[in-house]
Amino acid sequence: xxxxxxxxxxxxxxxxxxxxxxxxxxxxxxxxxxxxxxxxxxxxxxxxxxxxxxxxxxxxxxxxxxxxxxxxxxxxxxxxxxxxxxxxxxxxxxxxxxxxxxxxxxxxxxxxxxxxxxxxxxxxxxxxxxxxxxxxxxxxxxxxxxxxxxxxxxxxxxxxxxxxxxxxxxxxxxxxxxxxxxxxxxxxxxxxxxxxxxxxxxxxxxxxxxxxxxxxxxxxxxxxxxxxxxxxxxxxxxxxxxxxxxxxxxxxxxxxxxxxxxxxxxxxxxxxxxxxxxxxxxxxxxxxxxxxxxxxxxx
Numbered sequence: 274x275x276x277x278x279x280x281x282x283x284x285x286x287x288x289x290x291x292x293x294x295x296x297x298x299x300x301x302x303x304x305x306x307x308x309x310x311x312x313x314x315x316x317x318x319x320x321x322x323x324x325x326x327x328x329x330x331x332x333x334x335x336x337x338x339x340x341x342x343x344x345x346x347x348x349x350x351x352x353x354x355x356x357x358x359x360x361x362x363x364x365x366x367x368x369x370x371x372x373x374x375x376x377x378x379x380x381x382x383x384x385x386x387x388x389x390x391x392x393x394x395x396x397x398x399x400x401x402x403x404x405x406x407x408x409x410x411x412x413x414x415x416x417x418x419x420x421x422x423x424x425x426x427x428x429x430x431x432x433x434x435x436x437x438x439x440x441x442x443x444x445x446x447x448x449x450x451x452x453x454x455x456x457x458x459x460x461x462x463x464x465x466x467x468x469x470x471x472x473x474x475x476x477x478x479x480x481x482x483x484x485x486x487x488x489x490x491x492x493x494x495x496x497x498x499x500x501x502x503x504x505x506x507x508x509x510x511x512x513x514x515x516x517x518x519x520x521x522x523x524x525x526x527x528x529x530x531x532x533x534x535x536x537x538x539x540x541x542x543x544x545x546x547x548x549x550x551x552x553x554x555x556x557x558x559x560x561x562x563x564x565x566x567x568x569x570x571x572x
Contacts, residue, residue, distance in 0.1 A: 298506065299326025299341070301487055301528040315529065316340060328486065328525045330387060339377075343525075344368060345384040346409070351398050354385065354405035361408040362415060370416050382422050385409055424484070437461065442490075443497075444504035456516045462488075462505065467517040483518070487527035502526070 302315055319327060319340055328343040346354060346364065353360045365383075372378040385406050389398035413421050440448035442461050450457040451464060458464040466483070473481050490501040505524075512521040 298324060298509070299328060299343075299523075299525040300324055301328045301330070301525055303330040303528070318529065326381075326523075326525065327529075328382075328384070339379045341379050341381045343382040343384055344372075344380055345387060346405070348386050348389055348394075348398060351386050351389060351405045352401050354408050355401035356404075358408045358411055361405070361412040365409065365412040365416050365418070369413070369418060369421070373418070380421065382424060383409060383413065384424055443501060444508040445500075458516070460508070462508070463515045466515045466522075470515070470517040483522075485522060485524040487525060489527045 300319070315327070319325070324340075326341040326343075328345070330345045330347070350364070354364065369380055369383065373380055386398060386402055389402050413419070438448050441451070444460050444462075446459055448459065450459045452458075453464075456467075458467070466485070469483065470479075473479055473483075488505065490498045509522050509524055514520040514522055
């Protein structure tokens with residue numbers, strides 16, 4: 274048995290509202306970047322490549338678009354949202370209502386926190402995340418935005434040292450299946466997804482919708498990136514789903530831009546497009562050029 278020579282991360286978003294997720298493929302995009310791109314460029318990239326959804330890590334954006342948007346409340350604001358309904362109402366007014374009414378932005382979800390239950394936070398958000406969700410929900414209802422949904426996320430990661438054949442990460446059927454006694458699983462994604470489905474069922478939340486909030490293979494560090502990313506797109510595009518959750522799966526690739534540099538100690542090397550900074554004769558930066566993508570829709 275071989276080991277995965279990578280760290281395949283999957284962030285699962287649990288919608289704290291009993292509404293079934295709609296199918297579709299989106300990407301993650303954050304404004305904290307070494308080579309920042311204007312929102313207009315991001316919208317163009319999404320449209321030209323058939324991507325209809327984007328998940329933002331914050332609410333710092335400013336362009337009009339009918340692309341479906343998830344806006345995020347960062348972890349450092351969770352305690353404020355949990356302790357004050359007024360603070361939640363103020364945030365919703367500024368970062369949701371204003372964008373919808375003034376800029377015609379198609380906001381679909383509000384994210385409360387970004388993986389707040391990771392071990393590295395030492396339980397800092399265990400007691401505040403749910404109250405924050407409640408207050409933000411109340412603020413959305415008060416603002417008349419009853420159709421918007423909110424979520425928080427849990428983190429599932431396939432360990433770099435997991436004892437699985439590397440072929441099990443892919444979707445072309447070259448690996449031996451894993452049998453759980455009732456169902457044979459032919460790839461890691463389906464097995465990982467249904468592990469969560471089973472856990473939710475056992476705890477009385479079998480109908481809780483699931484969105485795959487982040488998934489991807491580092492594009493600049495491994496030759497298998499295109500194989501995985503394209504394979505995953507093809508795998509979910511038919512809307513078949515997984516053995517325990519048949520039907521379309523709403524998914525967001527991590528991430529849109531692959532810069533290949535460290536940002537706050539994290540390698541941003543999992544994106545679909547690479548900005549190449551072009552210099553003028555004076556040596557100043559002219560504009561980013563875009564390379565990519567690492568997958569194609571409809572294949």
